[in-house]
Amino acid sequence: MKITINDVAKAAGVSKATVSRVLSNSERISDDTKRKVNDVIKNMGYIPNATARNLAKNSTKTIGIVIPMDAGSYFYNDFYIKLMQGISSLAQKKGYYIMYAFGNDKDEDKVIKDLCSKGVVDGIIMLKTEQDDKTINYLADRKFPFVVIGKPLEDNNVLWVDNDNFKIAYDLVCELIKNGHKKICFIGAQEKWMVYQERIKGYKKALEDNNIQYDTNLVYCGEEFSDETGLAGIKEVLSKSDPTAVIAIDDLVAVGINKYFNMNSIRDKALIGFNNTMLANYQAPSISSVEIYGDKLGYYAAELLVNHLEKIDDASNYKIIDSKIIYRQTYNSIIKRQ
Amino acid sequence: MKITINDVAKAAGVSKATVSRVLSNSERISDDTKRKVNDVIKNMGYIPNATARNLAKNSTKTIGIVIPMDAGSYFYNDFYIKLMQGISSLAQKKGYYIMYAFGNDKDEDKVIKDLCSKGVVDGIIMLKTEQDDKTINYLADRKFPFVVIGKPLEDNNVLWVDNDNFKIAYDLVCELIKNGHKKICFIGAQEKWMVYQERIKGYKKALEDNNIQYDTNLVYCGEEFSDETGLAGIKEVLSKSDPTAVIAIDDLVAVGINKYFNMNSIRDKALIGFNNTMLANYQAPSISSVEIYGDKLGYYAAELLVNHLEKIDDASNYKIIDSKIIYRQTYNSIIKRQ
DNA sequence: TTGAAAGCGCTAACAG
DNA sequence: CTGTTAGCGCTTTCAA
Numbered sequence: 273m274k275i276t277i278n279d280v281a282k283a284a285g286v287s288k289a290t291v292s293r294v295l296s297n298s299e300r301i302s303d304d305t306k307r308k309v310n311d312v313i314k315n316m317g318y319i320p321n322a323t324a325r326n327l328a329k330n331s332t333k334t335i336g337i338v339i340p341m342d343a344g345s346y347f348y349n350d351f352y353i354k355l356m357q358g359i360s361s362l363a364q365k366k367g368y369y370i371m372y373a374f375g376n377d378k379d380e381d382k383v384i385k386d387l388c389s390k391g392v393v394d395g396i397i398m399l400k401t402e403q404d405d406k407t408i409n410y411l412a413d414r415k416f417p418f419v420v421i422g423k424p425l426e427d428n429n430v431l432w433v434d435n436d437n438f439k440i441a442y443d444l445v446c447e448l449i450k451n452g453h454k455k456i457c458f459i460g461a462q463e464k465w466m467v468y469q470e471r472i473k474g475y476k477k478a479l480e481d482n483n484i485q486y487d488t489n490l491v492y493c494g495e496e497f498s499d500e501t502g503l504a505g506i507k508e509v510l511s512k513s514d515p516t517a518v519i520a521i522d523d524l525v526a527v528g529i530n531k532y533f534n535m536n537s538i539r540d541k542a543l544i545g546f547n548n549t550m551l552a553n554y555q556a557p558s559i560s561s562v563e564i565y566g567d568k569l570g571y572y573a574a575e576l577l578v579n580h581l582e583k584i585d586d587a588s589n590y591k592i593i594d595s596k597i598i599y600r601q602t603y604n605s606i607i608k609r610q
Numbered sequence: 611m612k613i614t615i616n617d618v619a620k621a622a623g624v625s626k627a628t629v630s631r632v633l634s635n636s637e638r639i640s641d642d643t644k645r646k647v648n649d650v651i652k653n654m655g656y657i658p659n660a661t662a663r664n665l666a667k668n669s670t671k672t673i674g675i676v677i678p679m680d681a682g683s684y685f686y687n688d689f690y691i692k693l694m695q696g697i698s699s700l701a702q703k704k705g706y707y708i709m710y711a712f713g714n715d716k717d718e719d720k721v722i723k724d725l726c727s728k729g730v731v732d733g734i735i736m737l738k739t740e741q742d743d744k745t746i747n748y749l750a751d752r753k754f755p756f757v758v759i760g761k762p763l764e765d766n767n768v769l770w771v772d773n774d775n776f777k778i779a780y781d782l783v784c785e786l787i788k789n790g791h792k793k794i795c796f797i798g799a800q801e802k803w804m805v806y807q808e809r810i811k812g813y814k815k816a817l818e819d820n821n822i823q824y825d826t827n828l829v830y831c832g833e834e835f836s837d838e839t840g841l842a843g844i845k846e847v848l849s850k851s852d853p854t855a856v857i858a859i860d861d862l863v864a865v866g867i868n869k870y871f872n873m874n875s876i877r878d879k880a881l882i883g884f885n886n887t888m889l890a891n892y893q894a895p896s897i898s899s900v901e902i903y904g905d906k907l908g909y910y911a912a913e914l915l916v917n918h919l920e921k922i923d924d925a926s927n928y929k930i931i932d933s934k935i936i937y938r939q940t941y942n943s944i945i946k947r948q
Numbered sequence: 949t950t951g952a953a954a955g956c957g958c959t960a961a962c963a964g
Numbered sequence: 965c966t967g968t969t970a971g972c973g974c975t976t977t978c979a980a
Contacts, residue, residue, distance in 0.1 A: 663958055
């Protein structure tokens with residue numbers, strides 16, 4: 273039989289209100305009774321029922337996350353898992369539970385609406401980096417607490433976390449230039465996405481600041497984040513120019529480029545991808561990449577949300593996560609390829 | 611202001627019991643009032659409060675999953691995501707929510723205990739394939755509903771789903787033999803794990819049934835599921851024997867073997883991994899692998915659990931998931947390697 | 949500092 | 965078929 277707060281109260285010879293106070297560590301309670309009640313609790317192995325507490329407090333202490341499952345995001349498994357880890361880490365620290373749901377293309381907002389209207393979660397983290405503002409608006413309108421991963425187009429008090437994609441690209445290009453590279457190729461995809469736009473901006477600015485002329489022949493932007501994009505991109509660029517270093521917007525794209533280099537025994541070009549997936553690490557040669565710390569993104573997204581839920585004032589409504597270049601074999605220009 | 615069942619009752623001119631009945635689609639209610647109440651519900655935009663319902667029904671309609679985060683499982687991201695997708699798919703169909711938590715090495719059982727004692731979930735799915743029976747016993751003792759992914763050592767009414775690792779290996783070896791292979795190498799890891807034991811059994815049986823002598827020189831079992839294991843394993847096997855086909859217990863192990871083949875320009879050996887991860891697909895040459903359908907494992911695990919929760923009699927307490935060989939470049943013995 | 953009592957929003961006997 | 969009435973287990977005024 274389940275043991276409730278009443279059982280404890282009876283056994284301890286106090287009212288259940290007192291037990292409740294002990295549970296929530298209320299100030300206004302004598303050390304004596306506190307000790308007494310805690311003993312009983314321990315002895316009986318009493319565990320408060322979360323549902324009842326939730327109902328009484330009108331909060332669930334749980335965070336909802338919606339994992340996008342649109343075509344292609346299959347490739348971001350690594351990233352999503354890392355996000356989830358980060359979220360989980362903060363949640364455990366703060367005593368929150370996490371609910372997840374996969375949003376299929378069509379019913380993604382249905383899932384979100386369900387989650388936030390049925391009172392099963394206190395707030396939501398949207399894992400989608402390229403969020404449609406429809407959902408953001410929906411949540412904002414209802415004043416439902418949420419944070420997005422990926423800077424939203426209009427930052428009007430929306431809570432968000434993101435890398436500074438401009439700076440990431442800027443720093444990377446500067447670093448390459450410092451290492452003697454002058455003709456640096458950039459192969460991207462999804463022109464409309466912020467990730468692309470910010471990174472290409474950083475790329476351009478870095479060239480400018482180093483007095484290197486921007487050359488459209490060195491830039492390619494394909495459709496999908498895929499190895500085919502990499503293959504097609506590098507092929508096209510090489511037909512018009514001769515870079516010494518290549519930046520790919522994603523490791524998968526970099527894999528395509530790497531393949532092309534291998535097939536054509538091109539061994540004098542540096543290659544750097546983004547997102548530091550397993551894929552990059554286990555290629556031959558191993559592909560350098562930029563780690564964007566998905567776990568941190570998740571952790572701070574959760575922190576932003578929880579602070580908001582608990583009315584703790586954050587200095588700001590967003591958080592920028594750092595990044596790091598992971599140097600592997602392809603970082604050098606002269607690579608021993610099979 | 612939030613609108614409750616009382617508001618609806620008042621507006622519809624009925625009792626809240628009636629509204630509740632309409633909500634749960636009770637039989638014993640006239641079509642007239644049903645329509646009337648539903649209209650009001652729609653008009654007012656009423657959404658029942660899940661927490662209150664949970665408390666009243668003493669069930670939460672949510673499934674808990676614990677994702678193992680011990681060292682090394684990093685490499686199974688793909689697999690876990692697929693499991694989660696499958697679970698999510700069934701859950702959405704049946705109207706269940708899903709709660710997840712990462713179990714760090716030390717506090718994994720703490721997480722589980724918390725989940726099942728606080729009444730936040732109705733049942734648990736354990737994603738750990740090689741489960742410690744400690745946790746299983748704990749849950750079984752408390753009669754807390756759960757299912758494990760991966761056949762437990764002792765199948766005493768525990769609910770579980772798994773691939774038939776014996777059969778997978780058996781079929782694969784038979785297939786290779788049918789294709790003319792006679793010297794088939796098996797490179798595994800984690801000797802104590804069921805996965806290894808079952809597959810090696812299947813391997814042996816297939817040889818036996820095809821009148822091929824089992825040769826210990828063709829078998830290697832390393833420590834970790836890693837590319838190093840693959841490298842070390844194939845090196846050792848090749849020093850003693852000369853297989854025409856190599857089976858690796860995991861894609862990551864296969865990657866190591868592939869690397870060795872590439873480095874040494876070995877192009878006359880077939881290579882097949884397990885788990886069909888992205889890793890295998892994007893190697894050069896692309897590595898053949900056995901798809902084990904993580905999503906199905908998750909889906910049926912959830913189905914088993916939900917049926918149990920809803921007292922729907924399943925024919926059996928477990929479910930075997932099929933598998934499929936994914937043929938890629940390394941399936942052929944003569945491979946064009948870079 | 950503690951207790952009594954009124955909910956939180958919904959479900960489920962039990963009557964009618 | 966529908967309403968009344970207890971709860972579900974906990975929190976939180978309001979008094980004492």
